[in-house]
Amino acid sequence: MLDLDVFLQQLITGLSNGMIIALIAIGYTMVYGIIELINFAHGDVFMLGAFLALTLVGALGIEAWGPSGQVAGVAVLLVGSALFCGSLNWSLDRCAYRSLRKSSKLSLLVSAIGCSFICMNLGLFWGGVPMEVFAGGNAAAAPKDFPALIPQVNLLGDGFLRITPADLLVWAVTIPLMIGLTIMVKRTRLGRAMRAVAQDPVAASLMGIPVDRVIGATFFIGGALGGFASVVYSLYNNTIGFQMGTRAGMDAFTAAVLGGIGSLPGAVLGGLTIGCVRAMSDQYLELRWTNTIVFCILVLILIFRPNGLLGATRREKV
């Protein structure tokens, strides 16, 4: 039945897109949870991760590694981008945010906006690198093709409904990461320290928790997730460009808020909701109204659940 096929296909698309959004959203939500900063640069860190991945593809010649070698190649990209984005995010915190811990949240926000512009410009320069994967670097600002390292075959045969290895990759990378992260935050020492700092940085530092290092670690982890997301995004969409961070960041931030900012499962739920709403609106309504519909749903949910889908009601101590 074709109608059902269409619905299922949109659901698959929505979930895959939603997973990617969720992966970026976690980076937002973690940083927000710990220092209440909307890290505007996060989307651009993510974008730089994608550029690094493309550079690695070109430098290592991963395209020529053959089918099994490409799986290894994807692993290399994931690790490389995650480390890079993590370190980059950590350095942003070190250079641009740490000295502003004591000043108002809004100055911090402007610093983050500034970093976002700087990263975007670095992405523009990076696009001009004279490598073959960057089309010789002649048109720095143009979108870049990211080679399809994963075959674009339909795993379900020749029917209308398609599940491609790219969909599987998205889920295979995202779901374990989310589970691992949840366990880490709940169980490990670092996770406990992170939650403590999020609750009350002063008290945490009095308890001997190295607050700055914990915040740095949070930035690293959030950035690393952005790095994973960038590789997954690149392999799923096969195009990267220096301005892609803005939109990705906006979607992810919306997801984080929709799910309840500060909540990891919330970010995931928010991402999946947005992904699916988009796909369904594209299919059953008009594409041009999709953004409006996502926004209206966001407002509606927030009217009735002011702390997002899974956000805890924060009771202020009076």
Place this chain on the structure above:
Amino acid sequence: MKIGYLAIPVAVVCGSLMTAGQVAQAPVGTLKIVSSLPRTGSANAQTNTIVNGIRLAIDECGGQIDGWKIEYQDMDDASPQRGNWDPTVEAQNANSAAKDKSCVAYIGTFNSGAAKVAMPILNRAGLVMVSPANTYPGLTKPGQGEANEPAVYRPTGKVNYFRIVPTDDLQGVYAANWAKELGVTKVFILNDRELYGKGISGVFRKQAEKLGIEIVGFEEIDSKAANYRSLVTKVKAKNPDLVYFAGTTQTNGGQIGKDLRSGGFEGMYMVPDGCFERAFIEAGGAENLNGRTYVTFGGLPPEKLTGKGAEFCSSYRSKFGADPEAYAVYGYEAARVILAGIANAKTKDRAGILAAVAATTDFDGVLGKWSFDADGDTSSQVMSGQIVRGGEFEFVKVLGK
């Protein structure tokens, strides 16, 4: 108009143009040509090639005409906080050009929206304006846009705005005709919700209806989306033969081509001249576009040019180390028609040059032999159709007359 006629070697523009470069003497004065294009942000790639084309044209005349020194200023009408054209900056550029007494010609704009801002300002200043990229019909053609267009852009009543690119109404019609010739019976039309894309898609739709092509869908996309997989599913469910996307590389023409392929759509894909650049193939991935992607373009593609046009290609290649793009041709042509105007002008001032440019007839350009009509449009109605094959644009045929 036949191919043979088009391919006539482009002759020397005029004698004075050649000699002026050789006569070394103190310049009589300075004439300044400015261009106002979005140089910051995503359109940077396209405008780079336009500026290259302009520079090449000025270099070819030795930077001098009739003893007048030709100066060129490359202005940016984008601002960093917008990352795209900014109306305030465009107005600022137009005003400063209008005030600068040595400035005699204005090349721009890239975006038709920006032209709407600049045109009345330059019209009052009596400054000739030649656009290498605006295609919105209402800027010049009465009855095609709003009721008050194009009169509002000409407060003095005189025509000072010219363009060397065919407008959307031509391209949309030709594209639909071509689609019919390709045997398309069902088409799904997309546009990028920009002035350019909306215009072309509307014309395409009308013409397709007239030709009896069934329109199975019409969608306006979000040009910033990460992918269009859900759109492709929608398209596939309607099973069209052709997907026509009215938009540019910047507004994700490449991504759509890519997603159509990876989403399992087997039909054809057609795009207008906003995608006629290497960046489109690079963004879309050659393997996704090969053999199924059709591109229309106003004029002949650079590699099809012979004589003067071929000369242009080779000198462009040697100067900039890359093949000229469509926009480079447009930029070059715009600059050359102005330079020819300067050479022909009786008095080397704004009014003289404006009159000379307006009187351009049978101009031997790289885009063919053409004139400006009374509205300031090019008389050239030549469009060519390309297909992407082997990661390159391959010329298929001449569309239209």
Place this chain on the structure above:
Amino acid sequence: MRWRPGPIFIILALATCIPLLDQILPVELQLSEAVRGVFLYAILALGLNVVTGYAGLLNLGIAAFMAIGAYTFGILTCEIYPFQLGFWSALGLTIPIGALAGFILGAPTLGLRGDYLAIVTLGFGEIVQDVLKNLDVVTKGTQGINPLPAPTFGGHEWTADDEYKWYYLLLALLVVTVIAIRNLERSRLGRAWFSIREDEIASRSMGIRVERIKMIAFATAAAIAAMAGGLSASILSSTGEPSNYDFQISILALCIVIVGGIGSIAGVLVGALVMVGLNSIVLVKATAWMAAHGIGSQGNVLLSPNNWKFLIFGLALVLAVRLKPSGLVPPRIERAPQ
């Protein structure tokens, strides 16, 4: 107490001299047109300052109200619509319509906590663009609405050529905005805004109707932004396209407010001068100068001055808050509402 000229007064007084200065300067060094942009953004940022600076509500969608103002002005004045009002009545109408738009957005969402509200405003900024683009029939989609009238004085309608008149008109409107906001700031309302920013629970417990006060802040900001939108449309004689009022404009306004000094009128004026001045004066003149002297080339991505603009803008933001975390001209307590 003897009256001493405050920083606001000095800034505005200096601003009156620029067109006079331009008379003797060469074209490349003339500033008045660029400074007009500073005024426009200053008005916009003053509006944002009410909601973000005074009431402490992060608003990331102020440009949407500017768009609403511009399109209201366009639809009410342009000759392709039947309304065809004059400049002043249309500009006057942008204010209540902007306020109404602020009310419509604010009513359901002002109960939200800070950053939830921020995302709602951000989303609103995006969908206003979408709606303006999609409602072709009403707004002419991406075409923009033009021509729009300039003010008429004595039967003579200005054009873009009357740039000094424009300059002084904008300056006058800026002064009016400054006075209006100062009046509000130093009233019961301003005090309530400040108290909400400082401690919402305490002000609630003192009987301040927080939602209503927030709503007024929101609507005031929206009204001022809408007026700025109407003005900018009139100067350009076109509404431009909907994406001219995108997120980046909101961000610029926010940066002006914060870099200048949150909650300080003089700060906003200085912030507008610094940020817009950097963008549309310093960077523009610098790249023009470099191009004229053959510095840089565009073949190489690193050597083209235009490619550095984002970086410089970003660095300026980072450095500004690093060096002056509370803004270039932070508000002074004794000047706060009395």
Place this chain on the structure above:
Amino acid sequence: MTVLRTRGVTVRFGGLVAVENVHFAVEPRQIYAVIGPNGAGKTTLFNAVTGIYAPSEGVVELNGREQVDPLTKLMVLRFVVAFVSIGIGTAIAVNIETLWTATIVDHYTFAQPFPWALAIGEFWSTLWNMPRTDSLIPLVLGGAVGCAAAFVSWWRGRRAPDHIARSGVARTFQNIRLFNELSLVQNVLVGMDHRMRAGFLSALFRLPRFFSERRKFHAEAGQLLEFVGLGSRADNAAGSLPYGLRRRLEIARALAGKPTMILLDEPAAGMNPSEVVDLMALIRRVRDAGTTVVLIEHHMRLVMGVSDRILVLQYGKQIAEGTPAEIRSNPKCVEAYLGSEDHG
């Protein structure tokens, strides 16, 4: 009439019961103290009274009326208005293109006069003759959402602290919550805000009313600061005050609204003995001026010295209530609390 009465008030946070089944009543012009060890639920009780927390069970009555607004007819009318206006608004918004075309585009020819009456008539007839699916569905959906949103906002606001404060209950906070960046006078003026009547326009245009009101309230704020002994620092920032004086400012701010009852949460915390004596005098003066005082305090000398009646809480439960003499002689209280008389 009883100023404050609680009937079986219970506050739970998840599984934790902070206040359980508390009954007490405060008569006009009394000084009423709530005492108990740390964590006994005293502040939570205050928060329940002032509307910051909603009691999980039980009722709080202020001046003989329930603290929670009942659903009045006026409110129901507002929901209906919300339904109708938002419904119609949604219906128009959803069909704006059709309506605009029918009204404006079809009747306007460029540079021709516009038939206004015809167009307006056309607007309504188009709206009326529209397919019912296009007009009624958005009307009902939009109206329902609007009505629900109005209900939710009423439901959340019906016990709001601002509402309670305006009905004449003022308070101070245990962990002082002044507006640190405002001056002392301004802090007090915030407390007076709900007594002021000059609105937006009179502030914007500086109408005479603005000036007369400003004169009146500034003078009153000055007097109030004198009353608590802060007159000389009126224009300092509140954040610059020493700790002991901040409590006084909080009291002045709370008194500024001319409350019938004022709730003081540990007013003597961190004060030295002579300051405590001053505070006792101040509390008496407040009462003598006609305001009922309810206070939470650990400082026994103060409590025993000023209170008319005392309520003792322990682990959220009420263990005694009575005059200071009764409490002093109550063995349960002595055991629970007064055993450590040297406290503070």
